[in-house]
Amino acid sequence: MEKIGKSLLNYLIKGLLVVVPIALSIYIVIAVVTTVDSWLNVNNILGVNPKTGENRNIPGLGLGLVISIILIAGIIVTNFITEPMFNWFKKILNRLPLINFIFSSIKDLTEAFVGDEKKFNTPILVEMEAGIKRIGFLTQNDLSKLNLADDAIVYFPFSYSIAGQVCIVNKNKITPLNISASEAMKLVVSGGVSQF
Numbered sequence: 001m002e003k004i005g006k007s008l009l010n011y012l013i014k015g016l017l018v019v020v021p022i023a024l025s026i027y028i029v030i031a032v033v034t035t036v037d038s039w040l041n042v043n044n045i046l047g048v049n050p051k052t053g054e055n056r057n058i059p060g061l062g063l064g065l066v067i068s069i070i071l072i073a074g075i076i077v078t079n080f081i082t083e084p085m086f087n088w089f090k091k092i093l094n095r096l097p098l099i100n101f102i103f104s105s106i107k108d109l110t111e112a113f114v115g116d117e118k119k120f121n122t123p124i125l126v127e128m129e130a131g132i133k134r135i136g137f138l139t140q141n142d143l144s145k146l147n148l149a150d151d152a153i154v155y156f157p158f159s160y161s162i163a164g165q166v167c168i169v170n171k172n173k174i175t176p177l178n179i180s181a182s183e184a185m186k187l188v189v190s191g192g193v194s195q196f
Contacts, residue, residue, distance in 0.1 A: 036062040123177040123184030126154055126169050135188050137181065138174065139166075159191035 077086075093103055122138040140153035152171050157164040177184060 033063045036066055121181045123179060123181050124154065125175040125177055126156075126167075127173045127175075135177065135184055136167075137184070141171075143168070157185060157188045159189060 093099060124136055124138050126134050126136055128134055134156055136154040136156040138152055139155050143149065143151050143153065148168060150171055151168045152174060154167050154169045154174070155164050156167060179187075
C-alpha cells in the first residue's frame with residue numbers, strides 16, 4: 001500500500017510540473033487579453049446581439065487593436081517621420097520636464113531590451129563576497145566621467161520579477177559569461193531553475 005501511495009504522489013508531482021506552467025501561461029495570456037479589451041472597451045462599437053441583448057464580444061479584439069496601432073506607428077516612424085521631425089518632437093518634450101523624464105525613462109528601458117542598441121547583451125558574473133556570485137548584465141563599462149575608471153555599472157535582475165538593481169562594481173570582480181543574454185536573463189528571472 002505504501003508503494004502505491006508513493007507512486008501516486010510521484011505522479012501527482014509530475015502532473016503538477018506539467019499542468020501548472022501551462023495553466024499559468026494560459027491564465028496570464030487570458031488576463032492580459034481581457035484587461036486590454038476592458039481598457040479599450042472596443043466591443044461596444046460592434047453593437048448588441050439581438051438574441052441575447054448583450055454587447056457582441058470578440059475576445060482579443062482590444063489586444064489586436066493595440067498590436068495594430070503599434071505596428072502602424074512603427075511603419076509610419078520608419079517610412080515617413082524624418083530626423084528633423086523627431087528632433088522637433090524631442091524639443092517639445094524637453095520643455096515638459098515631468099513628461100520628458102517619464103518618456104525618456106520608458107524609451108531607454110524599452111530600447112535596452114529591443115532597440116538597435118540593446119543594453120542587456122553582455123551577461124556577466126560578479127563575485128559579491130567570498131563564495132557568493134551573482135549573474136548580471138554589464139550596462140556601462142566606462143565610468144571615467146564619475147572618476148571611477150576601475151569600475152563598471154552592472155544591472156542585476158530579480159528572480160520572478162521585472163525589477164532589478166543597479167550597482168557599481170569593480171571591474172576585477174566581473175567575469176564574462178559564455179551564454180547568450182536571453183539565456184542569462186531566463187536563468188536569473190526563473191530563480192536559477194531554467195535550463196540553459
